Amino acid sequence: MNSTRNPRRNPTTPNQTPLSQRRLKTKPVLAILAILLLGNVLWFISWLIPDKGKEIGSDEQVAVIDGDVITRQDWMVAMEDRYGKETLQNLVNESVMEKAAAKFKIKVSDKEIDLELALMRSAQDKFDTAMQNLSDEQLRQKLRSQLILDKVLTKDVGIEESSIKKYYEENKALYNIETSYRTSVIEVDSKKKADEALSELKDGSDFSVLAREISIDSASASLGGDIGFITEKQENVDEAIIKAAIGLSDGDVSKVIKLDNGHYAIVQVQEVAKGQSFTYDDVKEHIERELALEQVPQHVTPEAFWSEFKATWYYGEEKK
Structure with a gap:
């Protein structure tokens, strides 16, 4: 975005x-x-x-x-x-x-x-x-x-279990997954426009349709405001958007928020994917298959x- x-x-x-x-x-x-x-x-x-x-x-x-x-x-x-x-x-x-x-x-x-x-x-x-x-x-x-x-x-490709365990031990962080939020955003250049957009949403307007019509962020607007799954520690998304998203449940819409660039936005969370931690046994076959694909x-x-x-x-x- x-x-x-x-x-x-x-x-x-x-x-x-x-x-x-x-x-x-x-x-x-x-x-x-x-x-x-x-x-x-x-x-x-x-x-x-x-x-x-x-x-x-x-x-x-x-x-x-x-x-x-x-x-x-x-x-x-x-x-x-x-x-x-x-x-x-x-x-x-x-x-x-x-x-x-x-x-x-x-x-x-x-x-x-x-x-x-x-x-x-x-x-x-x-x-x-x-x-x-x-x-x-x-x-x-x-x-x-x-x-x-x-x-x-x-x-028909064999992988030594020691190689699988080594990769898992070196990359455990990959398999401790944070809660993520499938997020959509409508961004406008004034609070007045944001308030008007929020009023339309409360009156029943579709978030994705409205995002395509008025959002000034062209990348997300073309996708109905969708910016994908974001996490609490995400580094390439405005912190105000993250804070708004993590307080919402599936389908909820935020209040008007102010962005770092001076614009205003409304956030909708489409889906909350709860965080998960995967053990070695959970991901053993996944790692083995990916290592085998290298060969x-x-x-x-x-x-x-x-x-x-x-x-x-x-x-x-x-x-x-």
Whole structure:
């Protein structure tokens, strides 16, 4: 959030984990960033599908501009042209990974997905923009597919337990996760505007819609005010925002606050993720898998398994 974040402090201050030591924890984020973005598109396209009984090629009007009509068919064709290939690829990849899990007898538990979610939320990187508008179910499915792929790739790679224990002992701080707050902000340049915005919210206006309309922080405004998960000790977010957020529960909206840059803001907490501490037994398999991934070919994607599971698609090409 450009207009509300303070300059970053020295990254090597005591009690702050160096970026190089965070690598294992954040690696799954980089691997699934692209397909998570496609999840949004899949949801949006599914929403566009007409009600049962209507033809997809219907001439139903969805917009009119100075007499020019845009039909549902026009809309659907445009969506398929822009996003159809990527969305279909995402669906095929998920199906292929499920086939791989069955073939290699791979299991992915809810507990494992919960761990990956907690680690991602504490990574404090730009992953949160990819999570925007993803339902919990969509996000968990993406993580499940990635975990299956990782387990397939590392099933024959052995890691000494001493290496796993050594990494855990050297990086225990990574697995003591603070409570974090999924936060949205509306930022304006005067208290009067902030008071007016708060009044609108109390009258029932949607926070994300209002943020897109009036917030002067362009980075967060484009996401409906969403700045992702923040923690009490976060160093790159205005302290006033942090103080406001940690006093709120899910769905609550703060009073008007003043920011360090002289602007005013309103904060909403969408979700509170309680802090967790993970023991060696909790994260042993996670660390082992991440260390093993260092020993397998890089940039392996689900497409590498399409041929094995006879997957084809109909965009004028066949994956081999």
